[in-house]
Amino acid sequence: MARIGIHVLGPLRLEVDGNAVRLTPLTTRLLVRLVAADGEAVPVRQLRRDVWGLADEPRHQAQRSRNEVQKRVLELRRALDPAQDGTAARLLRTEQQVTVGGAETAYRLAARPEELDCARFTATVGDALLAPPATAAHRLAEALELVRGRPLAEVNGEEFADPFIRRLVTLQDAARRGLVRARTELGRPDLALPVAESIVRDHPDDPDAARTLESLRAALRARHGAELLRHAVPLTGRRVDVVLVQGDVFEQGDANLVVGFTDTFDTDTGEDVVISRGSVQGQLVDRLFLGQRRLLDEKLRAALRAVPPVGTESVRAKPRGRRVRYPVGTTVAVPVGGRRVFATAYSRLGNDLVARSGRDDLRVSLDRLWDAVALHGQFRPLAVPLLGSGLARVTDLDRGQLAALIVGSFVAACGRHSALTPELRVVVRPDDLAGTDLTPVERLFQGLRGAHDTVEATADRE
Structure with missing residues (x-):
């Protein structure tokens, strides 16, 4: 028997054994009806009446009407059953109904739930709304x-549909509201937010939807500090957000952290000579390791x-700090307090104790960072400072x-890794905000959305 897929949650799509089948407009309306x-x-x-839009005809013309319907039914059966293995007879049944005027032919679609997307949707949502x-x-x-669009799009607005x-x-509305509720109960307002936004777009006068959306935004502001921007990475079939916030990277308690290092992975903040105590790298010892530098070193x-x-x-060439050098881009995951700190070497520490880096070094380090996050990040949110903006x-x-470079590199990595992180959170220090123009990031997402929409439109045409 052929594998049938009838998709009506959006424009009609018929698949037989995984292959799309084209139908004429009238046969499409027949199937949707x-x-x-x-x-x-x-x-x-x-x-x-419903498919052809014709009123009842005189009895002497009834046979011609039946012939026209039978012609389209035969066309639909051939589309459903190209191998003629009996699939059409099972799916599209002919019955006789007894009426005042005598027996009348009728047709019934007897699709199994797994063959009809609206049936699967109904059953799945019904069960899910009662689940933990x-x-x-x-x-x-x-x-x-x-859901790909409005159900039964070809007959939208017609009385019978x-x-x-x-x-x-x-x-669908109940499913979206239930998803917002479930994700909120799971402590994931970030994942609930885009669903709540779609509900408000569809129901702008619904006060409950507006209140839910505002409460989610308030929860995210309380968790992450003030959001500067939020965009979804344009991906098919999954949700990944990029968020820029002003705040303290060490206070992002739900997230793994990224800390930039030099190629020697120094941690000595004594006298601010090798590593500045005020840098993110220098604060790591005090903020997460309670001043126990030896523990971080181990x-x-x-x-x-x-x-x-x-x-x-040699000791002579570099009398202070560590002397072993690692490749720029080296990234290691350091476990601390149930999460990961990703230490990534994006600069070279000269023997004069001055760290130097460039955009190519940063690009290499970011590529290695995303690979490490995909491997060790456990699909948690990831908080990143503005790497490259410090000493x-x-x-x-x-x-x-710099923010656009970090975000652009991350978006490219999302194409390589199917499970990287649900959220990249770029944290800008409040003192740096006045000198940070985020226009390059906004332009980046504008271009990404345009390219994604073009690809989707091309795929739909094909």
Whole structure:
């Protein structure tokens, strides 16, 4: 038997054994009309009215009407059953109904739930709304992925389809609200927010939806500090957000952290000579390791054992700090307090104890960073400071350009890794905000959305 897929949660799409099947406009309307009957048989006269838009004809012309309907039914059966293995007979049944005027031919679509997306959607949402939060969130998201547009789009607004469409639209709305509720209960307002925004767009006069949206935004502001921008990475089939916030990277308690290092992975902040105590690298010891530099050193050494060094300085050449050098881009995951600190070497510490870096060094380090996050990040949010804006400054880029470089590199990595992080959070220090123009990041996302929309439109045409 052929594998059938009838998709009506959006423009009609018919698939047979995984291959799209093209139907003529009238045959498309015929199939949609049978789906709208929700398993009931539809008489030929009703099909003529609803599919062809013709009023009842005199009895002497009834045979011509039946012939026209039978022609389209035969065309639909051939589309459903190209191998003629009996699939069409099972799916599209001919019945006789007894009426006052005598027996009348009727047709019934007898699709199995797994063959009809609206049936799968209905069953999945019904079960999910009664499930615990984690199960509900997973299954509701799975169900909503089936929706590609307005149900039964070809017959939207027609009287015979209105009850069926209203039921599906109402169920879709219940699924979205249930998903917001489940994700909120799971402590993920960041994932609930885009769903809540879509509800408010569709129901601008709904006070409950507006209150829910504002409460989610307030929860995110309280968690992350003041948001500067938020954009979804344009991906198909998954949600990944990029957020820029003003705040303290060490206060992002729900997230893994990124800390920039030099190629020697120094941690000595004594007298602010090797490492500045005020830098993110310098604060790491005090903020997360309670001043126990030796503990951080031990974890770094353990993580670096698998990384071949590129050289070792002599005591004479570099009397202070560590002397073993690692490749720029080396990134290691340091566990601390149930999360990960990703230490990434994006600069070279000269023997004069001055750190130097450039945009190419930063690009290499970011590529290695995303690979490490995909491997060790456990799919948690990731908080990143503005790498390259501190003492190891990338001098040819301002802070806004640095943010765009970090975000652009991350977006590219999302194409390589299917499970990287649900959220990249770039943290800008409040003191740096006045000197940070985020226009380059906004332009980046504007270009990404345009390119994504073009690809999607091309795919739809094909």
